[in-house]
Amino acid sequence: MATVGTDRTAVTVIGLGLMGRALAGAFAAAGHPTTVWNRTPGKAAELIASGVREARTAADAVSAGSLLIVCVRDYDAVREILAPVRGALSGRVLLNLTSGASDEARALAGWAGEHGAGYLDGAIMMTPPGIGAPDTVILYGGSPDLFAEHEQTLRVLGGGTTHLSADAGIPSLYDVALLGIMWGTFNSFMHSLALVGTENVAATEFLPFATSWLGGVASFMSTYAQQIDKGEYLAADATLETQLPPIGHLVHESHARGVDATIPEYTKALIEKSIAQGHALDSYARIIEHFRPAAR
Ligand SMILES: NC(=O)c1ccc[n+]([C@@H]2O[C@H](COP(=O)([O-])OP(=O)(O)OC[C@H]3O[C@@H](n4cnc5c(N)ncnc54)[C@H](OP(=O)(O)O)[C@@H]3O)[C@@H](O)[C@H]2O)c1
Structure with missing residues (x-):
């Protein structure tokens, strides 16, 4: 059932945005019979030239492969596409690579099960040009047996293919948690650039100091993770x-230079709160207690 004239799994990719096109292209390049469908036609031209088949309808697309991958804007779009073709899902494996929250992934896993489909969920920790690269991380959740069955196929999308949990919601949780690190780091980087920019230091001039410092920060994170556990x-x-005192200097320097001080002021408030609670001699890892649900 899984193969069509080749020993490679027949794959369907629904959604031909930037990411869906990259996914379909990677499968086709690896020799998987690949069928695609997109709500708006006309996005498959390059893929068709590389041997991909474009289905006329979503139902046709679902029926074409045993591994059905959906990668669209959000879960509402996933359901809009799949609800009318739910009768064709039975016996197939639905792999949802659309970003969302963990409760959405769990609900979709339940819905797929009600319609006789196996379910895997994935969080792609990379942009489309990185699809297929050896260091590209894609985090999976859902049935370990289904993942094992399709692992070789999924490795086509990235060398960092990792199954996290039988719980289909866990990849989405990791996804948002990792994105949080990304945005937090971006914002601190922008704040730093605004600060040094007041002395006409170019972003590219400051960059090597920032990236080297992140290596040190990562080593502190390793210490703190052990302490937190x-x-x-x-x-x-x-x-x-x-x-x-140093966080106070950052607040002062920001104000003095007319730079938005929201981020360092928030950090200073967290440190002051912990000190006021009697934790002055603890490491920065103590701040985890502020974020934990019980503290809110
Ligand atoms: N791009 C990235 O760097 C990246 C990285 C990791 C994860 N992701 C995730 O991958 C998913 C797709 O991202 P993308 O970059 O491919 O986005 P995109 O380029 O904006 O494409 C969006 C896709 O969703 C489809 N779509 C939107 N609303 C729809 C609806 N109501 N019904 C049917 N189809 C609908 C679009 O179809 P039409 O062509 O018909 O509009 C299109 O195929 C998102 O969940 C995103 O968060 C993206």
Whole structure:
């Protein structure tokens, strides 16, 4: 059932945005019989030239492959596409690579099961040009058996193919958590550039210092992760009390230069709160307690 004139799994990709086109192109390049469908026609021209078949309807697309991949804007779009063709899902594996929240993934997994389909969910931690690269990370959740069955096929999309959990919602949770690190880092980077920019330091001039510093920050994160898992926040590097003056300097420098101080002011408030709660001699890892649900 899984193969059509080749030993490679027949794959259907629904959604031909930037990401869907990259996914379909990677499967086709790896020799998988690949069928595509997109709500708006006309986006498959390059893929067709590389041997991909364009289905006329969503129902035709679903029926074409045993592994059905959907990658569209959001879960509402996934359901809009799949609800009318649910009768064709039975016996197939639905792999949803559309970004969303964990509760949406779990609900879609349940819905697919009701219609006789296996379900895998994936979070793509890369932009379309990186699809197929050895270091591209894609995080999967859902049935471990289904993942094992399709792992070789999925490795076509990225060398960092990883199954996290039988729970289909976990990849979405990791996805938003990792994106949070990305946006938090971006914002701090922008704030720093605005600061040094007041002295006409070009972003590219500051960049090597920022990227090298991130290596140091990553090593602190490793220490803090171990402390957080143990629930012991022994300050092996710097206490919260020690970090209070420097964060104050960052707030001061920002105000003095007319740069938005929201980010350092928030950080300063977190440190002050922990110190006020009696944790002055703890490491920065203590701040996790502020974010935990029980603290809110
Ligand atoms: N691009 C990235 O860097 C990246 C990285 C990781 C994850 N992702 C995720 O991958 C998914 C697709 O991203 P993308 O970059 O391919 O987005 P995109 O280029 O904006 O494409 C959106 C796709 O969704 C389809 N779509 C939107 N609303 C629809 C609806 N109501 N019914 C049917 N189809 C609908 C569009 O079809 P039409 O052509 O008909 O409008 C198009 O195929 C998103 O969930 C995104 O978060 C993207």
